[in-house]
Amino acid sequence: MEATGLSRPTVLTVCDELLRLGWVSEMESPSGLALRSGRPSRRFALNSAAGYVLGIDLGATKLQLCLSDLAGTIVAERAEQWRDEHLGAPERLLIARQATLEVLTQAGVEASSVMAAGMAVPAPVRPDGHAVALESYLPGLAALDLRLALRPDFDWPLIVDNDANLAVIAERWRGVAQDVDDVVVLLSGERLGAGICLGGQLIRGGGSAGEMRFLELVEGVGNTDAIGGMCRELGAVAAAETLAGERPWSAHDSELLRLCGGIPAAVDAEMVINAARKGDPAAYEVLEVVTERTARVIAVVATLLDPQMIVLSGGPAGAGDVLIPSLDEELDGLNSAHPRLAASILVGHAPLLGAVRVALDQAFASLLDLNPA
Amino acid sequence: MEATGLSRPTVLTVCDELLRLGWVSEMESPSGLALRSGRPSRRFALNSAAGYVLGIDLGATKLQLCLSDLAGTIVAERAEQWRDEHLGAPERLLIARQATLEVLTQAGVEASSVMAAGMAVPAPVRPDGHAVALESYLPGLAALDLRLALRPDFDWPLIVDNDANLAVIAERWRGVAQDVDDVVVLLSGERLGAGICLGGQLIRGGGSAGEMRFLELVEGVGNTDAIGGMCRELGAVAAAETLAGERPWSAHDSELLRLCGGIPAAVDAEMVINAARKGDPAAYEVLEVVTERTARVIAVVATLLDPQMIVLSGGPAGAGDVLIPSLDEELDGLNSAHPRLAASILVGHAPLLGAVRVALDQAFASLLDLNPA
DNA sequence: GCATTTATTAACGGCCTTTATATATTTCTC
DNA sequence: GAGAAATATATAAAGGCCGTTAATAAATGC
Structure with missing residues (x-):
């Protein structure tokens, strides 16, 4: 009644019709939670097995x-x-x-x-x-x-x-951006892509909105695919800088050095993240090299679109506990105010779940076409 | 009937009611253009003096x-x-x-x-x-x-x-972007601001979407307010480079030199544009300095949002015939494909007309509240 | 005068609301 | 603990609004 603005008899009529057609089913025992007196209300639920x-x-x-x-x-x-x-x-x-x-x-x-x-x-x-x-x-x-x-x-x-x-x-459906109408998702995989939702609507432009090629124009960012493979990059940066002897951690005792078994060239992203989790300053130095570039990308997107939230999705999401504080710090240096950063909790399933959601939307839309109730 | 999907009698009833209330007026003589036989149709028009x-x-x-x-x-x-x-x-x-x-x-x-x-x-x-x-x-x-x-x-x-x-x-109402749902307006005045319309809807974000501070992060752009005052900048760049003796046109014969009366330091934006209109290569060299920076800004916006059109509004709009080909060329160098560039034809009235439009929207909205017809 | 097109009126129907009545359950009371 | 009262909902009936279609009237060109 609240959602449609219709009166109780009308809603009941429609529910009965849907029940008859098999799209909803009636719950048998609302007894468990019938806390109020009076005749108990009938409870309907989407018949999930209907499709x-x-x-x-x-x-x-x-x-x-x-x-x-x-x-x-x-x-x-x-x-x-x-x-x-x-x-x-x-x-x-x-x-x-x-x-x-x-x-x-x-x-x-x-x-x-x-x-x-x-x-x-x-x-x-x-x-x-x-x-x-x-x-x-x-x-x-x-x-x-x-x-x-x-x-x-x-x-x-x-x-x-x-x-x-x-x-x-x-x-927005089942992740960290529920009830957030203005949000940008940075999806890092083999490449970096952005999903932009503004005013509750997905921004597609001519189809390729959210592409990130342009970011090579942003100072200090370089190839954006490298940001896409942020995790891979973490290892590469650490290894490269170690070989060049530029970082103190290779010379001194550090958690990172311990994790790689004393072989700096073997450092990978996971080791950097794990060492950072233990507060290893050396790991943070490596992190900064990558997060500074990502922060610049975020700064551009955030200032132009002013979303409420930016979500890290894909590979880096699992390391959000380490990356987000680091990115926050970098952003503070670039920009007085920036949107909230969050790490996805959908563990690699975000595009898949999104595909389910649009399929559901399509399914319901086609139902409404048939059944103008 | 077409717009509302209602039948003729219903539309007529509503029109009569609106006539009675004074919101529309009936045209007296449709005779001039009554080319068809049959009883002539009544013609209504919004009673513009009603409000x-x-x-x-x-x-x-x-x-x-x-x-x-x-x-x-x-x-x-x-x-x-x-x-x-x-x-x-x-x-x-x-x-x-x-x-x-x-x-x-x-x-x-x-x-x-x-x-x-x-x-x-x-x-x-x-x-x-x-x-x-x-x-x-x-x-x-x-x-x-x-x-x-x-x-x-x-x-x-x-x-x-x-x-x-x-x-x-x-x-979108009365300018060059009529019927364009995805468009970005770059408004150059004292500062540079972007108005972003995607999917036919204005993008506001938390209120400050379209701000351009971030662009200082884009390589070769520098302070964005300088792009805002693009025209002022044209003169300044020309003068500065002339004084430094960097440009050939100060040493040789050129239209630009003629326009400034032989005094390079007196060159202003209008002279650069006018000389460029006559095909003066020296003027184009000056132009490029400014358009290259603007092109980088456009490249970032265009790639991220993928709009159908980008409109130059404010000061530079009047010089669109010179600036747009120059910007197109710069963009081709940065980006394989870029959206159509257009110069505003609203000669400094764009924000004012936009204010009128939102006021009209508000007025009509309040009418519909009163008159749920 | 006839064809054409629209206006106007009238009859009809759907959809939803409101109202009234019936029903199922809890709670109160003796 | 049985019955009455209270409460909340289901169900049925009546009515109204809004818009439709159909039929009639009116205005114009040929």
């Missing part, structure tokens, strides 16, 4: 799929590394279709029960379903109309979007 | 006001330089109220006929009506709730916004 949606994350390094019911509960999930990193897009889509079939059987769900699918790809997607050419990541992707990627095996409506765009949708 | 709105541009250097009828036709206008550039905000608002009274008498419109007012200020405005502190431009502005700026003289609803935000609204 399903599929989410796909066609990543650069791996494939993720999941099946969700209409309530958004994941009923089956599957992830696999690509056998060959240089696989072409058509081959990857073929593998995705095979994996889809397996997820369906695993969950015991008929293909006809799936109402829609969503797919994340690591490239900007134009409204016509074609990706903006980015051959380096997924060869042949731009040549396909991705909306047809599951045909002819499955004829569900398929919503395809940029992984960063779907990540921001996921963060 | 008025006021637009105010509280600029850094001057005050502009105009009175518009409900059709958006300007019925009276007024502009004046501030007597004292360092005048405080309360004093400026007092002057604005006096000028408002004069515009009303000039047009012969009662204060009670004004339904709403809009005001542009050269600073970000938060939703609570307070400007973000920017003392350097308008001392004391941030301390006031600007929504009350016309009280107690006039008790109209007053919509206050950033000049760049209102400029983008104006460009």
